[in-house]
Amino acid sequence: xxxxxxxxxxxxxxxxxxxxxxxxxxxxxxxxxxxxxxxxxxxxxxxxxxxxxxxxxxxxxxxxxxxxxxxxxxxxxxxxxxxxxxxxxxxxxxxxxxxxxxxxxxxxxxxxxxxxxxxxxxxxxxxxxxxxxxxxxxx
Amino acid sequence: xxxxxxxxxxxxxxxxxxxxxxxxxxxxxxxxxxxxxxxxxxxxxxxxxxxxxxxxxxxxxxxxxxxxxxxxxxxxxxxxxxxxxxxxxxxxxxxxxxxxxxxxxxxxxxxxxxxxxxxxxxxxxxxxxxxxxxxxxxx
DNA sequence: TTTATAAATGCAACAATGTTGCATTAAAAT
DNA sequence: ATTTTAATGCAACATTGTTGCATTTATAAA
Ligand SMILES: [Mn+2]
Ligand SMILES: [Mn+2]
Ligand SMILES: [Zn+2]
Ligand SMILES: [Zn+2]
Numbered sequence: 001x002x003x004x005x006x007x008x009x010x011x012x013x014x015x016x017x018x019x020x021x022x023x024x025x026x027x028x029x030x031x032x033x034x035x036x037x038x039x040x041x042x043x044x045x046x047x048x049x050x051x052x053x054x055x056x057x058x059x060x061x062x063x064x065x066x067x068x069x070x071x072x073x074x075x076x077x078x079x080x081x082x083x084x085x086x087x088x089x090x091x092x093x094x095x096x097x098x099x100x101x102x103x104x105x106x107x108x109x110x111x112x113x114x115x116x117x118x119x120x121x122x123x124x125x126x127x128x129x130x131x132x133x134x135x136x137x138x139x
Numbered sequence: 140x141x142x143x144x145x146x147x148x149x150x151x152x153x154x155x156x157x158x159x160x161x162x163x164x165x166x167x168x169x170x171x172x173x174x175x176x177x178x179x180x181x182x183x184x185x186x187x188x189x190x191x192x193x194x195x196x197x198x199x200x201x202x203x204x205x206x207x208x209x210x211x212x213x214x215x216x217x218x219x220x221x222x223x224x225x226x227x228x229x230x231x232x233x234x235x236x237x238x239x240x241x242x243x244x245x246x247x248x249x250x251x252x253x254x255x256x257x258x259x260x261x262x263x264x265x266x267x268x269x270x271x272x273x274x275x276x277x278x
Numbered sequence: 279t280t281t282a283t284a285a286a287t288g289c290a291a292c293a294a295t296g297t298t299g300c301a302t303t304a305a306a307a308t
Numbered sequence: 309a310t311t312t313t314a315a316t317g318c319a320a321c322a323t324t325g326t327t328g329c330a331t332t333t334a335t336a337a338a
């Protein structure tokens with residue numbers, strides 16, 4: 001949950017103009033615990049042109065502010081990046097959990113670091129997507 | 140690399156009719172080390188209707204014979220399943236490596252088992268996608 | 279506060295991806 | 309050879325994503 005002013009500041013710090021759709025998108029993403037599917041973002045920002053929304057998503061992903069949180073299903077989910085991401089360098093030390101019951105997608109920091117090494121390969125990025133049932137849905 | 144006859148057998152064992160497009164798809168996937176992007180599959184099987192190809196991919200995924208190997212980029216990659224997959228139960232003990240140089244996507248078994256546990260969550264499936272530079276491209 | 283300018287927006291048009299219904303065809307069981 | 313059930317091809321449609329271009333707007337400079 002971020003104020004409109006802090007969102008604008010956040011954008012300008014990253015050399016991105018603080019336009020209404022960008023503020024609207026970040027506001028939407030910040031007021032939610034879990035990642036948001038494209039269709040829902042679209043619905044929430046339907047006063048803006050569809051093309052502009054795509055360009056906004058791409059601009060904020062390029063800017064290191066937003067990331068895709070799940071792409072394996074039929075819908076793409078988006079979430080806010082943490083502080084340590086920057087332009088063209090997303091550094092996520094978390095996994096994405098998708099609940100098969102409530103369909104929520106969450107970014108989660110986990111204890112055991114995921115260290116993968118393959119002989120003679122150079123590892124740049126590891127992304128882990130976990131499916132299962134979340135704590136709320138497990139009762 | 141599988142013979143046409145063994146592919147047909149393989150399909151029938153899983154209660155799937157051995158139709159030309161299915162044999163063609165499995166033949167294509169089996170003659171390649173790495174996973175194949177949709178566009179290339181489409182190109183190779185362009186004598187068949189596009190709709191039929193989608194239905195074929197879905198039928199073989201449902202049947203536990205084929206799986207998506209990468210969905211995070213702009214293209215979906217497909218690969219053959221190993222033996223231990225079955226109808227509605229894909230059990231992959233491997234990761235997907237995408238080379239940022241040659242763009243090949245490969246299924247790879249790795250030493251360290253990826254064991255993830257989250258308190259109060261029920262884990263059903265873990266998929267790991269790794270990006271980097273493959274051994275060939277590292278020289 | 280006004281002006282300048284570079285970037286973002288909206289719109290139209292397009293391309294690619296994916297789905298559904300239905301009549302026809304073909305695989306495999308009898 | 310006949311039957312039956314499933315798969316195919318085709319048309320039509322829906323969703324997702326992209327590009328070019330004229331217009332507008334956020335911000336920096338005057
Ligand atoms: Mn995340
Ligand atoms: Mn695989
Ligand atoms: Zn849940
Ligand atoms: Zn490579």
